[in-house]
Amino acid sequence: MEASECNKEDALDLKEKKSADLRDESGNEIHGVELPKKPRMSKKMIMKNLLVISIAFLLLFTAFQSLQNLQSSLNKEEGLGTVSLSVIYAFGIVAGLFLPPLVINIVGCKWTLAASMFCYVVFIAANLYAVWGTMIPASIIIGTGAATLWAAKCTYLTNIGAWYAEMTNSSRDGTISVFFGVFFMIFQTSQVWGNLISSTVFSQKIPENLNISDDVLEKCGAAYCPSDYQNNTNLDRPDMTKIYTVCGIYLGCACLGIVTIAIFLDKIDHETDGSQMSTKQLLGAIARHFYNSKYQKLLIPLTMYSGIESAFIAGDYTRSFISCSMGVWNVGYVMIAYGVADAACSLIIGRLVKYTGFLPWFILTFILHGGTLITLLVWKPNPDYLILFYLFAIFWGIGDAVIQTLVNALYGYLFTHKPESAFASYRLCESAGFIIAFGYSSFICTDIKIYVCLIFVTVGTLLYCVVEAMQRKQTKYKVDI
Template sequence: MSYNNPAYDGSEGVRKSNKNLEIVISTLTPKLSSNLNNAYGPEESRRMLKNVLLTSFAFTFLFTAFQSMASLQSSLNSGGLGTYSLSVIYASLVLSSMFLPTYLIQKFTVKWTLVAAVFGYSAYIAAQFQPSYATLIPGAIIVGICAAPLWSAKCTYLTHIGHEYAKITGVENSEPIIVRFFGIFFLFFQSSAIWGHLISSVVLSTDARTCVNDIDSQCGVNFCPDTKFCDANINATSGGNEIQPVTRYTLAGIYLACSLAAAVILALFLDPLTRYGEKERTGSSSKLEGKDLLVATFKHMTKPYQILMIPLTIWSGMEQGFLGADFTNGYVNCAWGIEKIGWVLIWYGVVDAIGSVSFGPIIKYTGRVPIFTFGALVNIAMIIVMLTWKPNPGNPVMFFVIVGFWGLGDAIWQTQINAFYGVLFPQEEEPSFSNYRLWESLGFIIAYVFSNVLCIKIKLFIMLAVLITGMLGYFIVEVLERKRQKI
């Protein structure tokens, strides 16, 4: 069964299952203009929006499983196995970003690159049933290899379909539509943190117990890698430091089902980008073959705009890695208990999701610069708070305040940097988004390496310096772009 054929007449059950989706789409679809492209039917704009939503749903299922499983690695897999696997993921992702996305998208098309990459993520989740160096490390390598093609293909799909949507709806400037599509995507994507952490909180609740540390000397800004504090995720029944097998199998089983559901959605219901002229796209990456196609990713690094955007792109990875590796451990786990991490991250996911969908409409009235500036100021303010605030489990509101504002900032970085890459390099989606994933992954690696060797205070000052440098590079890009448009 396939939706590739515009004349496809599926079963009554399939039509009913998409009824609610069509209702949502109908509220988002503008009236077609008189400039409608004759290559598409009168309902094509609705179909495009349906594809945006299907992509969003698939990523929600996949990252409900993967993000939550990744955030639990240090607790689920002792002896450093879980942490090592995360490091391997991002190390292999860096290599993948440089070599694979452009080639795979050209070879297998955007849709089937997405499907294959989702199965790669599923392999890592399946390895959680019997974690060992023989299963988890190869699974981590597979995820790293698949991650860059997955995200590059997703960004290519949304950006290209955004340009086509603008054409058939008579919109001259496609940027607001691309931003809107990325906003819709990240609304669903960021909500995966809510569902994933709800699942882990419920499943792991029987294996957790609260433990109290010396907050003033051990936690918050004073937390260091060699800080010794009790493990709040010790099995209260067996007295060991591993969760019960039935708990592991339940958690891994639920997450594996979610990841496989993502693959099914993409394979059976998503329209291929060939429907919207994937093979006829212009630009350097669409014309190259073989070795020249791989070189496109490297050549893109030499572009002035790309060079200037590198620090801010690295920041987008560092700020995510810091929250997952340092704030949750040094502030929440140390001062309040590991069983509270899930609830704190749920609030982070809620704010992030709301922010992701909100900034799309706002940017039409304010422009990019105020939004980027606001995001930087929010993160700078939270860094100052974390440098001065002592976590207090008796006043837990501040935990949620910090992650809430951090999620607001992350919503800006994830939606606006993605969209900005699409605007800056409209005919070079694959190499530009490969670079995006490359430098963002480097940010993750830096954050994880720092987590094992530096105290939180030093990390916060380093992050502050990276953010300021990144914003300077961004402002220079905006100035150059405005001068170019005036010529």
């Protein structure tokens, strides 16, 4: 992850090297933190780069997120789809421990983004011939690339957000939250375009009889178990011609995202906090951050939930509720509603959080996700009540917008003196959530998965409230940038 020591003093003489005495979340002084040079970008350039990186991710994840949503339905034999997704995040953890600062220090943030995006192209191509021998190696590659991709993105946005706040004399944490909100607003529309592509292609061939017996419907929803798909024609794999068409379109989108980064994104010249460290030293630094930070420990369940809830909507809601009762061709249409809600709320939340703070939004997420999960436990999905499939997806999208936008911004706000180690820890915890959720997806029934989600969202919200209380007590020690 690209380094930027984000704490700054407006009165610094930028012609000289200065250091600042800051305080961590415990109120302890952090001496000798070297402050970054004044940015060479104008406000117009900063906004341009925000749009460029957002559009590039939109193109890339139009392909990947929609393909991820389909893995549990397209590649369900022996759990190939969900196991491959679990491998992605497992290798994301391993790579995230040491690759991001090292890679970015060597090739720079811009080219780290471009190279990492190419790893996603490999995975999309593997779906053209989805067998264990292609999917697992491709999952290893994309997992490695994802670690550097998201670390570079988080630090890039944190840097330009902090710069913009300094140039406009506005709140640093509020401005960073707005930048993350704009990014995720654009990024989450990938759910719309990618799912529209898949549903349009797959719906070209609609079965003559869409009726499904009550006996089969009884085994959908929370009662669904991985072994039940053999007796349900709604879960049959689409024709290979359609799969080739979808993957071909997705490959084009991903390649266009790489070109967007390569041509239009400006470089930012900073070194990482691992630039003078060996891999062993860097791992030690990350481990110390993880061990010493009280905030980090308390945020583990909430950060893991960001992975678990994303895996649930992509791997379990799509298969157990949508595909099981209405067919795989309807997955995209329902997920469009999820994507629209997610994108719209990402922008709104990013703008409002500087006035409301983080707490009300995390409470809202707890209510929406918790209520939806409890309802899904008792609801028997039925195609006659189509609106409910969309309504649950919308509620989940609103909550996901909070989780994805504000947890990122929260890490940038709480851990400004060492953003690289903090974001590496964030990715580690989030990836652990993905691994757990995708790892057991093909082996346990959906009701158990719902209970797991309920536990994590409840514990995560409660512990975040503790962080909020601790942070308010430490307000007097903060450096107002």
